[in-house]
Amino acid sequence: MTHDHIAALRAEVRGPVLLPGEDGWDDERSGFNTAVRHRPDAVVGARGADDVRAAVAFARARGLPVAVLGTGHGPSVAADHGVLITTRRMTALSVDPVTRTARLGAGVRMERVAAEAAPHGLAPLGGSAPFAGAVGYLLGGGLPVLGRTYGWGADRIRAIDVVTPDATARHITAESDPDLFWALRGARDNFGVVTGVECELIPLARLFGGGLFFDGGDPARARELLTAWQRWTETVPEEMNTSVAMVRLPDAPGLPEPVRGRYVVHIRIATPLEAAEGERLVAPLRALGPRLIDTLADLPWTRAGSIHGDPPTPMAWNGDTALLDGLAEAEAGAIVELGGPGAPVPSIVEIRLMGGALSRPGPVPSAVGHRSARYILTVLSRLGNGDAQAVAAAHRALIDALAPRTTGRFLTFMGFGENAAPDRVRTAYEPEDLARLARLKARFDPRDTFRLNHHIEPATGGTG
Ligand SMILES: Cc1cc2nc3c(=O)[nH]c(=O)nc-3n(C[C@H](O)[C@H](O)[C@H](O)COP(=O)(O)OP(=O)(O)OC[C@H]3O[C@@H](n4cnc5c(N)ncnc54)[C@H](O)[C@@H]3O)c2cc1C
Numbered sequence: 001m002t003h004d005h006i007a008a009l010r011a012e013v014r015g016p017v018l019l020p021g022e023d024g025w026d027d028e029r030s031g032f033n034t035a036v037r038h039r040p041d042a043v044v045g046a047r048g049a050d051d052v053r054a055a056v057a058f059a060r061a062r063g064l065p066v067a068v069l070g071t072g073h074g075p076s077v078a079a080d081h082g083v084l085i086t087t088r089r090m091t092a093l094s095v096d097p098v099t100r101t102a103r104l105g106a107g108v109r110m111e112r113v114a115a116e117a118a119p120h121g122l123a124p125l126g127g128s129a130p131f132a133g134a135v136g137y138l139l140g141g142g143l144p145v146l147g148r149t150y151g152w153g154a155d156r157i158r159a160i161d162v163v164t165p166d167a168t169a170r171h172i173t174a175e176s177d178p179d180l181f182w183a184l185r186g187a188r189d190n191f192g193v194v195t196g197v198e199c200e201l202i203p204l205a206r207l208f209g210g211g212l213f214f215d216g217g218d219p220a221r222a223r224e225l226l227t228a229w230q231r232w233t234e235t236v237p238e239e240m241n242t243s244v245a246m247v248r249l250p251d252a253p254g255l256p257e258p259v260r261g262r263y264v265v266h267i268r269i270a271t272p273l274e275a276a277e278g279e280r281l282v283a284p285l286r287a288l289g290p291r292l293i294d295t296l297a298d299l300p301w302t303r304a305g306s307i308h309g310d311p312p313t314p315m316a317w318n319g320d321t322a323l324l325d326g327l328a329e330a331e332a333g334a335i336v337e338l339g340g341p342g343a344p345v346p347s348i349v350e351i352r353l354m355g356g357a358l359s360r361p362g363p364v365p366s367a368v369g370h371r372s373a374r375y376i377l378t379v380l381s382r383l384g385n386g387d388a389q390a391v392a393a394a395h396r397a398l399i400d401a402l403a404p405r406t407t408g409r410f411l412t413f414m415g416f417g418e419n420a421a422p423d424r425v426r427t428a429y430e431p432e433d434l435a436r437l438a439r440l441k442a443r444f445d446p447r448d449t450f451r452l453n454h455h456i457e458p459a460t461g462g463t464g
Contacts, residue, residue, distance in 0.1 A: 001041060001062065012054045015045040015089055028086055031072010032132070035316035035383050036416050038075075040067065040084040046106075047089045049161060049169050049195040056193065057167035059083040060449055066165075067452035068189045070133030071109060072314075074140065074412045076420035079452045085193055087135070092196070095120060100201045101158060106194055110134040114302050122201035123301040125153045128308035135197055139188040140412035141368040143376070145270045145304055146207070148238045148356030154185040155362025156200040164192040165445040174364040183440045186367025186411070186429070190437070190456045191444050208278030209270035209307045210295035212285055213258070216246055216265035216341060223336040225265040226351075228288050230327045233375075238356030240281055241270040243308070246340050247348040258292040263341045268307050269296055318388065319380035320395040321413035322406045323373035327351070331402060338398040339379050345387070345394040348380045367437055369430040370408040377402065378413045392418065411454055425454045435459070 010017045018025050019042055028045055029038040041064065044055040059066045059082060067079035069086045087106035093113065095102045097120035102113050111130035117123055125144040127137055142153020150156075159173045162184060174181045183191050216222040229244045236242070244267050251261030267285055271278050275298045282296060299306070324331070339349035354373045361371070379398055381391045395415075399406075411428040414420055426434055434456075441448075442458035 005058070005062075006042065009042075009044070009054065009058050013044060013046070013051040015047040015051050016043075018043045018045070029069070029084060030314075031069055031075065032314045033072055033075050033317060033416070034314050035318060035388075036072070036075035036078050038067065038069065038079040038084050040079045040082050043084045043086060045086045045089055046195075049163060052085055052163045052193045052195050053167055053169050055083055055085050056163050056165065056449070060165070060167055060447070063447070064449075065452050066193070066449050068193050070106065070136040071131070073129065073132040074136060075416050076414075076454045077416065077452055082452060087133070087193075087195075090195060095122070095201070097122065100203070101198050102201055103196060103198045104134055105196045106133075106135045108134050110137065111302075111305065114304070117201050118205065118300065118302050121203055121205045123204040124199065124201055125150055125156055126304065127153070128305070129310040129312075130305040131312050135194055136188070137412070138197060138199060139184060139186070139194060141186060141410065143352070143358075143410065145209075145307060146241050146272065147358045148241045148353065149272060150202055151357035151360065152362060152366075152368055153199070154366050154368050155364070157185055157197050158200060159198040160184055160194055161196040162192040162194045165447065165449045169195070179440055180444065182365055183367055183437055183444075186369070186433075187437050187454075187456055189450050189453050190441055192450065204272055204301055206298055206300055207270055207272050207304065208275045208296065208298055209268070209304065210297055210299070211269070211307065211309070212267040212282070212294050212296065213292040214265045214267070214289065215262060215292055217263040219336050219340055219342050222246060222263075222265055222340045223332055225267075225288060226332045226336060227329055229267055229285070230332060232284050233353045235284075236281060236353075239271050239273045241353070243268045243350055243352040245308075245348060245350040246336070248341070248346060256293055262292065264292060270304065270307050316383040317380050318383060318391055318395070318417070318419065319378055319413060319415040320399050320419055321376065321378045321409050321415075322399050322402050323354070323370045323408050323410060324375040324377060324402060324405045325373065325407050326405055327375050331405060334401040335377070335398065338394070338401060343394065344397075345381055345391050347394065347398075349398075350378045350380075352376045367429060367433050369428060369433050370410070373407050376410055376413070414454075420454055422455050422457055425456070428454070
């Protein structure tokens with residue numbers, strides 16, 4: 001890349017084109033997970049699809065790989081060369097109450113979609129962290145807070161604007177480009193940079209939800225609560241969405257006094273059912289004993305982010321995940337021993353109940369796999385100085401202990417680095433879907449320009 005090449009690119013795009021060390025460089029290549037430092041040859045801060053197209057053409061002409069950064073909630077590998085395209089400036093958003101759809105640019109966060117849709121009594125199928133990028137979330141599958149009731153976010157995508165690896169901007173639907181439309185929903189930037197999506201909204205203004213916080217500092221009590229929650233999940237209808245987290249909360253002034261600095265078992269509830277019915281369904285959980293806090297209430301959908309209470313501030317962490325076909329007492333014991341209050345490294349373990357609409361195929365098939373899973377476990381730990389190996393070992397011990405019940409892994413919860421190596425990425429897909437993705441990768445990205453990601457390796461044989 002010569003100075004002239006960069007000057008030509010700068011003349012073509014509206015957004016900034018930054019080289020290492022230039023003003024704004026560090027901000028532009030950083031996202032929510034500060035443990036991953038991208039060190040590309042150049043960053044293009046795209047303002048629209050034309051900028052993305054120019055950046056992909058620029059990289060392609062020089063044989064450079066392309067990586068994408070949205071809000072940085074789910075990096076897979078660090079982009080240590082090539083061209084990094086950031087999407088944060090692509091914030092166009094419109095809601096159509098008649099067709100019950102939203103059109104959103106690649107840089108839009110789900111909380112904005114929720115705010116724009118709410119006056120029409122509509123809601124996007126958002127995940128636990130409304131401040132995460134909506135497009136990265138949806139293309140990765142999009143596991144919503146209300147997933148058991150309404151299914152996967154990716155299944156609600158109606159149209160996609162994408163710049164494919166041949167540097168062509170396309171507007172695609174299930175009808176116009178069935179292969180590409182199938183592959184992007186589940187394998188994301190292996191097939192290009194999505195500049196915008198049109199997705200369905202659901203008629204929903206409120207829900208009943210919140211959290212029940214129990215003291216979980218004693219491992220035996222934590223195990224008892226986990227087992228009781230699991231048994232309860234076998235009794236609930238698919239309108240009930242729930243997860244449990246085991247975590248030591250920080251001793252921070254912003255937190256309510258009863259939970260501050262304490263190890264808690266936090267049971268989360270989210271249901272579109274009327275509050276009275278929600279109250280009735282959670283009665284067995286309330287009977288498990290005294291709660292440190294009980295926040296269950298009728299909520300506007302725009303406050304659904306308070307249910308999990310994911311932290312909004314950037315931090316360094318890594319994590320791992322397993323989709324499970326069941327959760328018996330033996331697994332509950334292993335989870336508490338390896339990820340609970342006495343775990344070898346401080347960890348947050350979260351288990352979500354799957355099933356219901358998540359287990360059914362969407363209206364238009366996609367690459368989002370492992371729909372038969374009954375639970376999904378995720379383990380996360382913050383990274384300090386030099387503890388990455390200890391964290392990886394502790395997470396691996398927990399995930400390995402669950403191997404007999406593991407059906408696969410969910411792409412966007414699998415962490416970064418070794419956790420996102422190709423052998424692990426393969427476990428996110430059904431075998432026949434993986435084979436199809438590899439053939440499509442060879443067809444749409446024969447130069448493997450999009451390889452700094454959860455990488456699908458192109459098939460070496462035929463394509464298509
Ligand atoms: C606190 C927290 C809570 C979460 N909760 C949920 C949840 O409830 N449900 C759920 O499903 N997920 C959840 N996630 C995962 C999250 O949805 C993914 O990490 C998602 O990728 C976030 O989008 P992003 O813009 O931050 O992606 P980034 O980290 O910026 O990018 C990650 C990858 O996404 C792909 N990508 C991003 N933008 C584009 C694009 N425009 N075109 C093509 N590919 C692109 C690329 O492969 C890129 O490498 C959570 C993550 C966090 C940190």
